Amino acid sequence: MENFQHSSETYFNRELALFEFHRRVLAQAKNPEFPLLERLNFLMIFSRNLDEFFEIRVAGLMKQLDLNAITRTPDALPAEVVLQELSEAVHQSVKEQYQLLNHTLLPALQSVGIHFIQFQDILEKHKRWVAEYFSKQVQPVLTPISLDPSHPFPRLVNKSLNFIVSLEGKDAFGRQIEMAIVPAPRSLPRFISIPEHVSGNAQEYIFLSAILQQHIDDLFPGMKATGCYAFRVTRNADLILAEDVDDLAVALKDELSSRRFGRAVRLEIEDDCPQEITDYLLNEFDLDESHLYRIDGPVNLSRLTADFDRPELKFPVYTPVIPxxxxxxxxxxxxxxxxxxxxxxxxxxxxxxxxxxxxxxxxxxxxxxxxxxxxxxxxxxxxxxxxxxxxxxxxxxxxxxxxxxxxxxxxxxxxxxxxxxxxxxxxxxxxxxxxxxxxxxxxxxxxxxxxxxxxxxxxxxxxxxxxxxxxxxxxxxxxxxxxxxxxxxxxxxxxMVHLKALLHAPFTLHAGLLQLIEQETTFAREGKRAHIMIKVNALTEPKLITALYEASQAGVKIDLLIRSICCLIPGQKGLSENIRVRSIVGRFLEHTRVYYFEHGGAQKLYCASADWMGRNLFSRVETCFPILNTRLKKQIIKDGLENYMADNQNAWTLYSDGHWEKVTAGADENPFSAQLYLMEQKQNNI
The missing domain is CATH 3.30.870.10 (Endonuclease Chain A)
Incomplete structure (x- = not known):
């Protein structure tokens, strides 16, 4: 994976660090050891992650630029630089995503009898059924919208599937119409199972876009459709509520309706769409080429879900155990x-x-x-x-x-x-x-x-x-x-209430964590054994990162299991030599928050609802609770921390230059998956 540039020597940029996590998810779809449908599922997860990434993170950066606002971040990287780097990285990753889909996953699925029919794949045997399905199930709910002086460009809902159609000829009123928009109603499935009497023995699924493109002329009688291209616009979906609202529920309902039509932040369109049409759409959405993603395949992979009823192509079913x-x-x-x-x-x-x-x-x-x-x-x-x-x-x-x-x-x-x-x-x-x-x-x-x-x-x-x-x-x-x-x-x-056992945000959690890190630092300076193990989804809070750097310099051994965003720079001489950062991306989404401190042999252990982010520590109500029972404490240290540090199948290591590298088992090591170990351990103890 390419490395991003960073302006700070002590802090990785948050947005770039988050996108690195999304690339690790995409890498799971490339894993040949995973079953085929699970690889397809990771491809869809990557798409859903990207949607939210654009709706929230990219949208926030674009808003900074729109308002000409300067936001001081610890990494000191300007918003325009972050957006430029993200655009290059996302374009490359989307290209890899569709290459994987078209040249690896779809052919492999076809070899085991699962066929996805796109427009160019429609055969003679399909056409009669496709025509009947279009006339009975699709056409009655479509609303073509011509683009002319009396029909301005419609307001299109966030992430909705739409088609832009180029036309020749005149309509019923004698108007010369050159283009139209056809929104695909959300009530329609994005791909449909073809009946067995049509498909034969194969499991065949046809995309809605293929059905519509096959019969686009039927929507414009007397005219000729010269092109039909699926596209999708992603919008800013972040909600901002005033703090002096009278009724939170009512205010939220009002704000939710506006989310569907926020500022456009990304345009996805089929890759064969002519440049003049993409330019037209970019102009309508006030976007430039850096926000355009030409898609070689289905525009919205996140909707590619169905019960394929092929258990041999999925992970073995795991039934959670009741103690x-x-x-x-x-x-x-x-x-x-x-x-x-x-x-x-x-x-x-x-x-x-x-x-x-x-x-x-x-x-x-x-x-x-x-x-x-x-x-x-x-x-x-x-x-x-x-x-x-x-x-x-x-x-x-x-x-x-x-x-x-x-x-x-x-x-x-x-x-x-x-x-x-x-x-x-x-x-x-x-x-x-x-x-x-x-x-x-x-x-x-x-x-x-x-x-x-x-x-x-x-x-x-x-x-x-x-x-x-x-x-x-x-x-x-x-x-x-x-x-x-x-x-x-x-x-x-x-x-504020004073608690005896729990730490809680936004009051005592941040200060309590700093104190625990500082105590570990003191133990190290006194020559005592000192060890910190932290497992969270994200680490971005500057003061905690600074405290961890100081602890590392004092000799504290620090093991961090960070699923997604890590703004701390590990392994840097004079700063963080004693800090190791890992990320586990496996079958299950890692979500536990566990904080361990050696504490001079007393071993303080906490579980929490909070990640080590500013929003969790200062803008949320969070709990951090101690594990007091010795047996349970040992169990969490072994299963929830050490177990994951030993993983050599689903683990990634972060290096000081910002790149993540997949961990592989050494020549003298046995393959070990933390999640698989826990599944087997629970099943064996039934």
Whole structure:
């Protein structure tokens, strides 16, 4: 991979570092060891990642330029330089993406009986069925829009599939029309399974674009279509809410409608589209050539999803395990005796749902409080909370409406819970509630006992099957008291609460982490063993990076597992020789946040909802909870940290010049995958 330039000797640029992660995802699609459909899936993930990257990160940089604003960043790289480097890198990666699709994956899929039919692939045997499908399923919902003085260029929705058509001839009113736009309704699938009586024995799928291009003339009777080209525009989709809004839900609904028509930031179009047409579109969207991506294939790969029913072309099915201790009897009875640690997706998410389900029905339970960041209206958790409210429990849900791209879903969740009788709180304006907490209050022998679940990931069962996360269920009195105080802080008014066991943002987490790093630095200077291991999704916060540099210079051994953005420069002489940075990109999305400090042999270990980013530490409500049980502490150190540092199959190493290199097993090493090891370990202990 090419290296980006960097203006700072101590800090990598955040946007460039994030795109490096997207390139590591694309590299997974190139991995010949992965099953074919999984490689195709990684190609789609790369497309979805790029969409959000343009909607948020590139859009933010372009806005800086539009406003002529100068944003001081630690890397000191101007926005125009970052945009130029990103444009070159993204264009190259998109080219690689489609070369991989066209010359490797599609031919390989065809060799095993899965055919994707594009316009140039339509055969005589297909044409009759395609014509019938177009007339019955496609044409009735299409709305061609001519481009003429009475029909200005239409407002096209963010990321929608559209076609620009060049025409010859006159319409029914005698007008000479040269071009038209045909939006593809989102209700139509982007590719369709061809019936077996047409395809024969093969699994054949035809793209909607191919069907429409085959029959584009049918939309313009009496005229001739001389060209039809699929295109898609990506827009700024970031939401900005004023901090003095009267009703957050109402303000958010208003802002969501504008997201669909934000400033254009990227134009994708089929590569055979004539230059004069692309110039016309670029002018309409106020973009230049650097924002144009000519696509050699389907314009939107992120919609290339279907149940192909070919298990031999996918990863072997993995069934998450329910820990033995939770398979029988009451969850409450188990938690009275011991803490329970869940490591998703290797451990099932069902125990969390079962805890809530038991609480919803238990006559002794008086109250349930929970934060919800991404759950969805169809979530079992939402249904159980609604049931608990209807059963007379005092249910309080702190719902973060502003979870990016889940805002509308979260508004629906809030309405469901309110209708069931739950108290719904939208958190604090200006601070996203990103903490993952459940608090259950239960009457036992005339005393009130608290039960708590704390997690590193969202209360979303689907994510729990794809993301690696930790969840702790405990009755520890200090932790439970702290969680109780945090809920009071979120739902009430008053000064910052003082917690005994937990660190929490935006108040004590950043200072607490600096203190822990400084303590480790002191141990090293005193000649004692000092070791820091951190596993987070991103590391960007300058003061923490500076503290890690100082710790490295003092002799602290530092191992960092950073999934995506790493702005710290490792292995640089005189600065960071003792810092090693790795990234794991595997079957599951690494999402755990674990902080380990040797602490003179006392071994302090925390799990958290927060990455080491400014937004998490200063603009969000986050939890960081200690693992106090010795057995669970050892388990996390082994499985969640050391295990990943030993991976030589899905690991990448970051070097001081900014490039990432895939780790390979040495001649005297056995292949080792951290995720595969954890799957096998759990299955073997059933």
């Amino acid at each position: 033995k201790i939770l398979r029988k009897g009451s969850v409450f009875e188990v938690l009275k005796k011991q803490d329970v640690l869940l490591h998703h997706p290797f451990d099932s998410f069902k125990p969390v749902i079962n805890l809530l389900r038991e609480a919803a029905k238990d006559p002794g339970v008086l109250a349930i409080k929970q934060t919800l960041y991404r759950s969805g209206p169809d979530s079992e958790i939402v249904q159980v909370l609604a049931e608990a409210a209807r059963n007379g429990k005092e249910v309080t849900a702190v719902i973060e409406l502003r979870a990016r791209f889940d805002e509308e879903s979260n508004i629906t969740v809030a309405n469901i819970l309110q209708e069931a009788g739950a108290v719904v709180v939208y958190g604090i304006v200006g601070y996203k509630t990103h903490a993952k907490m459940i608090l259950i209050v239960r009457r036992e022998d005339n005393q009130l006992v608290r039960y708590v679940h704390l997690g590193t990931g969202n209360y979303h069962a689907g994510n729990a099957r794809m993301y690696t996360d930790y969840g702790l269920m405990t009755t520890d009195s200090q932790i439970c008291s702290d969680v109780h105080l945090m809920f009071q802080e979120l739902t009430g008014m008053g000064k």
